[in-house]
Amino acid sequence: MRRLNSLTVCVVLTFLLGIVGLLADQVAPYDPLNTRMFRALQPPSNVNLMGTDQLGRDVFSWVVYGIRTSLLVGLSSATIAVALAVIIGLLSGYKGGIIGNVLMRVADVFLSIPRFMLIIVTVVLLSPRISNIILVIAIFSWPEAARVVRSEVLSIKEREYVMAAKALGSRDLDIMINEILPNTIPTILSLWTLIIAEAILTESALGFLGLSDFNYPSLGVMLMMAKNAIFVGGWWVLLFPSITLVILILMFNFLSDKLIERLSPRLG
Amino acid sequence: MDVLIEVNNVRKVYYIGSLLNRKPVKAVDGVSLKVEEGRTHCIVGESGSGKSTLARIMALIEEPTAGSLKVFGVDSTKYFRRGLSSDLHNFIRKNIQIVFQDPYSSLNPRKKIRDILTKPFKVHKINYNEYDLRKLLIDVGLEPPEDYLDKYPHQLSGGERQRVAIARALALLPKVIILDEPTAALDMSIKAQILDLLVKLKKQYNLTYVLISHEVPILTNICDDVTVMYYGKVVESSDCRIFKTPLHPYTIGLLNSVLIPNPESRTRSIFAIPGDPPSSTSIVSGCAFNPRCPLSSEVCVKCEPELRDVGVNHKVACHKCDQHVIGGYEEYRDSIMRMWREMM
Amino acid sequence: MKPLLEVRELTVAYRVKGVMKYAVKDVSFTLNEDEVLAIVGESGSGKSTIALSIVGALPENAVVVRGKILFRGIDLLKLRPNERRYINGKEISIIFQDPITHLNPLRKVRLIFKDLFEDHGVEFNIQGVLELLRKLKVPDPQRVLESYPFQLSGGMAQRVFIALALVLNPKLLIADEPTSALDLTIQAQVVRLLREVRENFRVGMIMITHDIGVATSIADRILVMYDGELVEEGSPDDVLLRPKSRYTASLVSSTKALYKGVMSWTY
Numbered sequence: 095m096r097r098l099n100s101l102t103v104c105v106v107l108t109f110l111l112g113i114v115g116l117l118a119d120q121v122a123p124y125d126p127l128n129t130r131m132f133r134a135l136q137p138p139s140n141v142n143l144m145g146t147d148q149l150g151r152d153v154f155s156w157v158v159y160g161i162r163t164s165l166l167v168g169l170s171s172a173t174i175a176v177a178l179a180v181i182i183g184l185l186s187g188y189k190g191g192i193i194g195n196v197l198m199r200v201a202d203v204f205l206s207i208p209r210f211m212l213i214i215v216t217v218v219l220l221s222p223r224i225s226n227i228i229l230v231i232a233i234f235s236w237p238e239a240a241r242v243v244r245s246e247v248l249s250i251k252e253r254e255y256v257m258a259a260k261a262l263g264s265r266d267l268d269i270m271i272n273e274i275l276p277n278t279i280p281t282i283l284s285l286w287t288l289i290i291a292e293a294i295l296t297e298s299a300l301g302f303l304g305l306s307d308f309n310y311p312s313l314g315v316m317l318m319m320a321k322n323a324i325f326v327g328g329w330w331v332l333l334f335p336s337i338t339l340v341i342l343i344l345m346f347n348f349l350s351d352k353l354i355e356r357l358s359p360r361l362g
Numbered sequence: 363m364d365v366l367i368e369v370n371n372v373r374k375v376y377y378i379g380s381l382l383n384r385k386p387v388k389a390v391d392g393v394s395l396k397v398e399e400g401r402t403h404c405i406v407g408e409s410g411s412g413k414s415t416l417a418r419i420m421a422l423i424e425e426p427t428a429g430s431l432k433v434f435g436v437d438s439t440k441y442f443r444r445g446l447s448s449d450l451h452n453f454i455r456k457n458i459q460i461v462f463q464d465p466y467s468s469l470n471p472r473k474k475i476r477d478i479l480t481k482p483f484k485v486h487k488i489n490y491n492e493y494d495l496r497k498l499l500i501d502v503g504l505e506p507p508e509d510y511l512d513k514y515p516h517q518l519s520g521g522e523r524q525r526v527a528i529a530r531a532l533a534l535l536p537k538v539i540i541l542d543e544p545t546a547a548l549d550m551s552i553k554a555q556i557l558d559l560l561v562k563l564k565k566q567y568n569l570t571y572v573l574i575s576h577e578v579p580i581l582t583n584i585c586d587d588v589t590v591m592y593y594g595k596v597v598e599s600s601d602c603r604i605f606k607t608p609l610h611p612y613t614i615g616l617l618n619s620v621l622i623p624n625p626e627s628r629t630r631s632i633f634a635i636p637g638d639p640p641s642s643t644s645i646v647s648g649c650a651f652n653p654r655c656p657l658s659s660e661v662c663v664k665c666e667p668e669l670r671d672v673g674v675n676h677k678v679a680c681h682k683c684d685q686h687v688i689g690g691y692e693e694y695r696d697s698i699m700r701m702w703r704e705m706m
Numbered sequence: 707m708k709p710l711l712e713v714r715e716l717t718v719a720y721r722v723k724g725v726m727k728y729a730v731k732d733v734s735f736t737l738n739e740d741e742v743l744a745i746v747g748e749s750g751s752g753k754s755t756i757a758l759s760i761v762g763a764l765p766e767n768a769v770v771v772r773g774k775i776l777f778r779g780i781d782l783l784k785l786r787p788n789e790r791r792y793i794n795g796k797e798i799s800i801i802f803q804d805p806i807t808h809l810n811p812l813r814k815v816r817l818i819f820k821d822l823f824e825d826h827g828v829e830f831n832i833q834g835v836l837e838l839l840r841k842l843k844v845p846d847p848q849r850v851l852e853s854y855p856f857q858l859s860g861g862m863a864q865r866v867f868i869a870l871a872l873v874l875n876p877k878l879l880i881a882d883e884p885t886s887a888l889d890l891t892i893q894a895q896v897v898r899l900l901r902e903v904r905e906n907f908r909v910g911m912i913m914i915t916h917d918i919g920v921a922t923s924i925a926d927r928i929l930v931m932y933d934g935e936l937v938e939e940g941s942p943d944d945v946l947l948r949p950k951s952r953y954t955a956s957l958v959s960s961t962k963a964l965y966k967g968v969m970s971w972t973y
Contacts, residue, residue, distance in 0.1 A: 408889035408890065408891060408892075409889055520749070546887070547887075549748035549749055549916060550748065550916060550917070550918070550957065550960060550961055550964070551748065551956065551957060551960045552748075553964060554960040554961075554963055554964050555960075557964070576889055576890060577890075578890060578968070579964055579965045579967070579968045580964055581967075582966070582967025582968055583963075583964070583966055583967050605967060605968075615891070616890060616891060617968075619890050619891045619893070619894035620890060620894075620919070620965075620968055621893065621894065621897060621917070621919035621920050621922075621923045622919055622965060622968055623918040623919040623921070623922045623946065623958075623961055623962075623965065624922070624946065625922070625942060625943045625946055625947060627919065627922045627923045627942070628922060628923060628924070628925070628942055630923075632894055632897055632898040632901060632923060633894060633898075634891055634892075634894035634895040634897075634898050635891045635894075635895075637861075638859040638860065638861045638862070638892075641859065
């Protein structure tokens with residue numbers, strides 16, 4: 095039997111969560127948006143595995159759909175952010191020059207203003223549609239990632255195999271894509287999973303503040319309900335979404351660490 | 363014989379420090395030399411001498427800050443400013459290749475050996491086939507080639523990686539191969555093997571080498587021409603006779619610092635040039651070697667010595683080395699060593 | 707005369723991905739007081755592992771499968787961490803290749819010495835330190851004490867490092883590749899310095915190196931390691947002129963070939 099290593103466990107768990115999210119329609123017993131006042135604030139039972147909230151919504155179904163929303167927002171915004179970060183990081187790191195500097199100053203501007211405030215304000219100004227939320231999170235996540243990619247590129251471009259490629263006569267684009275990019279993959283993957291974790295947290299926070307898309311159940315919304323529910327003894331409204339959120343975020347953070355650990359090449 | 367590379371008073375300055383506090387580092391400070399076809403030109407120096415920077419400039423990976431570099435008769439500035447026809451540009455690029463010191467970082471760790479070796483062909487759009495790759499590996503002594511083509515660098519030993527690096531440089535059959543400390547990171551027995559390989563390949567393919575090294579013992583076996591560098595400048599240049607009759611005090615001291623493995627070495631007193639080389643940012647007046655030189659006098663502190671002819675194919679940059687003409691070479695050399703031993 | 711250090715059947719392996727890779731196989735040797743022993747070998751021969759075993763600095767995945775390292779009768783391999791701290795730095799010292807990375811860049815040299823004294827519960831004797839630095843040919847020791855490590859040149863830093871290793875009068879000094887990757891003239895300086903240490907201080911030395919030239923310049927006896935095994939032991943003369951093992955013979959002959967152009971220098 096092959097030894098279980100922590101990376102495999104992580105990937106498997108994340109995968110399972112992904113399946114849950116994908117098959118939400120099948121897994122969830124009820125329509126999460128369905129409110130039945132006569133079932134309000136029921137503790138966990140055979141009928142409602144995780145109980146119901148003040149509006150009679152089934153917490154379990156909400157959590158399942160919440161996982162889907164979290165993953166949807168997380169994966170989409172992280173992918174967009176990382177794609178942007180890689181392009182900008184590569185260009186400004188390898189080519190440098192005026193463009194490189196300008197891009198980094200732009201990133202600095204983004205980084206100097208509290209990210210979350212900006213996100214809230216932007217979401218309020220646009221309408222809280224899911225596509226807007228994804229885009230806004232992506233736009234405010236690329237700067238930090240771009241800086242990381244850029245600094246990787248800066249150190250890789252001094253390595254001798256890059257100089258060797260230059261000595262062979264390779265063109266800049268060729269060097270960036272074939273010599274430098276492959277060596278940044280561990281960092282990129284790690285950043286990607288980290289941004290996913292951050293995005294999930296941000297998305298839930300938006301939900302908590304009531305700024306989420308109503309068609310996409312957010313774990314944050316259930317936490318918003320929990321704010322009041324606990325005063326009347328509804329601990330299940332707080333417990334289950336919180337644990338789910340914590341697991342989601344921890345899982346991606348852990349994945350990020352393990353990816354860098356496992357994928358960095360042994361240089362001898 | 364053709365001069366393939368001509369270096370003329372080349373300087374390279376780097377800047378270190380922050381925006382407001384930039385200090386210049388004169389890595390290469392006025393170096394001139396000629397590399398002739400078919401010969402192995404060794405550049406000897408220690409860290410801080412600028413030899414690696416010079417190697418990169420000669421390999422057209424970096425541009426000099428001042429001075430001129432002519433490669434196959436073409437001015438390098440035209441090469442860098444892309445002022446040449448693409449044929450000529452590619453011709454130059456193909457014919458000067460470089461092998462780096464560290465076999466652990468000169469091969470892209472994420473590429474298979476096969477990909478590393480096909481890269482030169484791909485870049486210059488030259489057709490190749492499996493036979494070409496296998497022949498390259500056999501040429502550098504990696505047999506059977508099938509065992510190596512699909513491996514990654516980390517699966518090979520240091521000596522094997524260095525052979526791959528040499529194969530990569532050899533792929534397009536360049537006229538000149540520049541080797542920057544090719545054996546410094548390798549074990550003793552592997553050093554010998556790599557040197558033998560280089561000698562063999564030179565004969566086989568009519569190569570011209572520029573060999574940069576601080577490992578004096580290995581150079582004596584392979585050099586035709588020698589240039590000795592200290593703190594960014596050339597202090598002595600000649601052909602391989604330099605190892606028998608070095609004139610510049612630094613060269614004399616350097617050759618005497620070699621720890622020879624023979625039975626007498628235990629009782630023989632060890633010689634080391636006293637003091638340390640100047641740090642890269644310090645400003646030195648006169649001859650950079652004067653604080654450590656036994657012949658140093660006022661003129662050495664005030665005036666930078668020029669590189670001038672002292673014999674057939676022998677140039678030295680020293681105010682005081684003419685003394686050897688007066689008393690004879692052996693006396694000159696012995697008195698320098700005597701003075702040093704008194705200084706210690 | 708009782709030996710200073712006695713290594714008996716030392717066998718050390720590294721656990722790599724579940725597989726045990728043997729780095730040192732059944733190595734035994736002794737070192738007498740005031741003797742200089744050079745352990746020569748190429749990379750992967752296990753020589754550094756021996757040094758690390760003596761000072762107890764083996765990495766986590768290393769396993770001492772068998773053997774004893776007796777230092778004045780005590781088995782070093784059986785020491786507990788707090789007992790080990792008493793020995794390291796005071797009875798046994800080690801110097802490495804690159805002095806700068808082994809010195810705290812944020813601490814003045816004088817304080818680095820002070821820390822060392824305090825760690826071992828010995829009163830800080832600044833005069834002794836100055837005297838030692840002078841013996842090691844450090845010009846202007848006062849200024850050096852007040853400097854930070856990064857302000858020192860390579861040669862100076864190496865001297866400070868050696869001073870740190872000697873200041874508490876250890877009985878055994880281990881030098882792990884002190885000259886590798888150094889420039890020729892600095893290599894010569896360091897070996898010369900170690901020779902002077904050997905002459906002026908009563909200390910036994912183990913010199914780990916891959917350079918036979920360095921070994922023959924300083925050692926009384928040479929051990930040759932290959933692939934974890936001790937294949938040769940003898941005086942420099944014996945090893946160079948009358949090698950007993952095939953590996954040593956080939957090492958000597960390839961070294962001779964490399965140094966061919968240099969051998970004729972006699973001055």
